[in-house]
Amino acid sequence: MAPLRPRQSPPLHPDELELGPAAVPVSATLAANQILDERRSRGEPVLPMAFGEAGLPAHPLLREALAGAAGCTAYGPVAGHAALREAAASYWGRRGLPTDAETVVAGPGSKALLFGLIAGIGGDVAVTRPSWVSYSAQASLAGRTAHFVPGSGGVPDAAKLARAVAVARAAGRPVRSVIVTLPDNPTGILAPSAAVRSLCSVAETHDLIIISDEIYRDLVHDEVADITSPASISTERTVVTTGLSKNLALGGWRLGVARLPAGRLGRELRSRLLGIGSEVWSAPAGPVQQAAAVAFGEPPPLAERIALSRRLHARVAREVAFRFASAGASVPAPQAAFYLYPDFTPVADVLRRRHGISSDEGLAALLLRRYGLGVLPGSAFGDEKWRLRLRVATALLYGESDEQRHAALNATDPCALPWIAAALDRIEEILADLTR
Numbered sequence: 189m190a191p192l193r194p195r196q197s198p199p200l201h202p203d204e205l206e207l208g209p210a211a212v213p214v215s216a217t218l219a220a221n222q223i224l225d226e227r228r229s230r231g232e233p234v235l236p237m238a239f240g241e242a243g244l245p246a247h248p249l250l251r252e253a254l255a256g257a258a259g260c261t262a263y264g265p266v267a268g269h270a271a272l273r274e275a276a277a278s279y280w281g282r283r284g285l286p287t288d289a290e291t292v293v294a295g296p297g298s299k300a301l302l303f304g305l306i307a308g309i310g311g312d313v314a315v316t317r318p319s320w321v322s323y324s325a326q327a328s329l330a331g332r333t334a335h336f337v338p339g340s341g342g343v344p345d346a347a348k349l350a351r352a353v354a355v356a357r358a359a360g361r362p363v364r365s366v367i368v369t370l371p372d373n374p375t376g377i378l379a380p381s382a383a384v385r386s387l388c389s390v391a392e393t394h395d396l397i398i399i400s401d402e403i404y405r406d407l408v409h410d411e412v413a414d415i416t417s418p419a420s421i422s423t424e425r426t427v428v429t430t431g432l433s434k435n436l437a438l439g440g441w442r443l444g445v446a447r448l449p450a451g452r453l454g455r456e457l458r459s460r461l462l463g464i465g466s467e468v469w470s471a472p473a474g475p476v477q478q479a480a481a482v483a484f485g486e487p488p489p490l491a492e493r494i495a496l497s498r499r500l501h502a503r504v505a506r507e508v509a510f511r512f513a514s515a516g517a518s519v520p521a522p523q524a525a526f527y528l529y530p531d532f533t534p535v536a537d538v539l540r541r542r543h544g545i546s547s548d549e550g551l552a553a554l555l556l557r558r559y560g561l562g563v564l565p566g567s568a569f570g571d572e573k574w575r576l577r578l579r580v581a582t583a584l585l586y587g588e589s590d591e592q593r594h595a596a597l598n599a600t601d602p603c604a605l606p607w608i609a610a611a612l613d614r615i616e617e618i619l620a621d622l623t624r
């Protein structure tokens with residue numbers, strides 16, 4: 189072995205050490221939250237509408253299940269406990285997707301599973317423009333590229349997808365999968381069955397694996413809406429992911445599940461996902477898995493809780509959408525979860541003349557700094573900056589205490605509760621001032 193040579197220069201202080209290039213920037217949500225916290229600490233009013241938090245308390249049944257499982261300290265199987273995988277299989281079975289528990293993999297949030305899938309599939313991915321921020325960031329972390337394809341309701345337009353895949357492949361970028369979000373964040377829209385069918389047909393002719401992120405599935409406002417999962421059409425090439433973060437508002441518990449297809453492809457994906465899981469997270473937290481098994485079993489009190497949250501999300505999202513529309517923005521009527529996606533193009537002239545604004549980032553920054561209204565620019569979701577679209581999340585308006593949030597859940601008219609009514613009035617005032 190060569191002898192160690194003495195260094196020529198004194199060692200650097202840790203603050204002088206250089207890091208390699210950042211793989212992904214800090215998320216826009218975190219940056220917005222920091223500014224909101226600063227305003228709050230100065231006693232200034234804030235409206236936190238940037239963060240996709242479901243904003244509701246944990247159900248007592250689940251709190252008890254979690255507390256009772258505190259002694260579950262073993263790592264356990266990478267794929268998750270059998271009881272959880274069986275409960276998740278039964279959850280999908282009740283939604284018209286018969287599932288063998290062997291094809292279910294649990295992880296610390298569906299986000300981790302999505303990353304494991306993108307990395308495990310090992311090719312570029314096609315995503316919708318706009319789509320949830322993390323898909324393209326995760327593709328970059330995995331050393332891959334996300335190809336944005338215009339679409340709506342979380343599903344890329346089929347003809348444009350076919351073209352984008354062909355162009356990318358011709359340029360030496362093998363696109364191996366397409367991610368869809370049913371229903372969608374950021375737009376709060378559920379893609380119609382026909383769009384899903386066309387997507388499946390392109391996936392089949394272009395050899396694509398479909399990853400269907402269905403984390404908001406239980407929060408479609410219209411209970412009898414026709415929700416078509418690509419897993420019911422392209423059964424052997426579709427992976428479905430979901431979790432407890434949105435329907436049961438348990439984001440901080442970090443639990444998600446993936447349903448892999450049966451067949452050779454599914455088995456190979458499972459083994460790659462387990463390989464990544466075993467080296468990165470080992471297994472989801474044991475006590476959380478036990479509570480999640482109760483949740484996926486859907487006992488009546490939890491089904492009722494989800495129905496109440498769906499009603500609350502629908503009412504508040506509709507009222508907020510109405511205020512954006514009254515200020516001149518064009519807003520597709522929200523169909524699911526707690527998101528709206530207003531487009532300020534109809535008032536672009538006013539925004540340019542009065543505020544010198546010509547980009548969605550400028551608009552979001554003005555709303556944050558001048559009025560304490562936190563929202564995200566559409567470009568955080570891959571949209572064009574000039575489109576002046578914003579992603580507005582409505583669930584943090586339900587209250588600051590569990591007591592207020594319970595009252596919101598149980599109210600027949602939540603928008604009449606003083607704190608929600610005050611938030612709605614403030615939104616109206618801000619938007620009137622902005623576009624006057």
Ligand SMILES: Cc1ncc(COP(=O)(O)O)c(C=O)c1O
Pocket residue numbers: 240296297298299300320369373401403430431432433439442443444
């Ligand atoms: C579309 C979408 N998928 C996945 C997630 C992440 O879910 P989880 O908490 O299960 O990691 C989110 C959270 O914001 C989301 O909006």
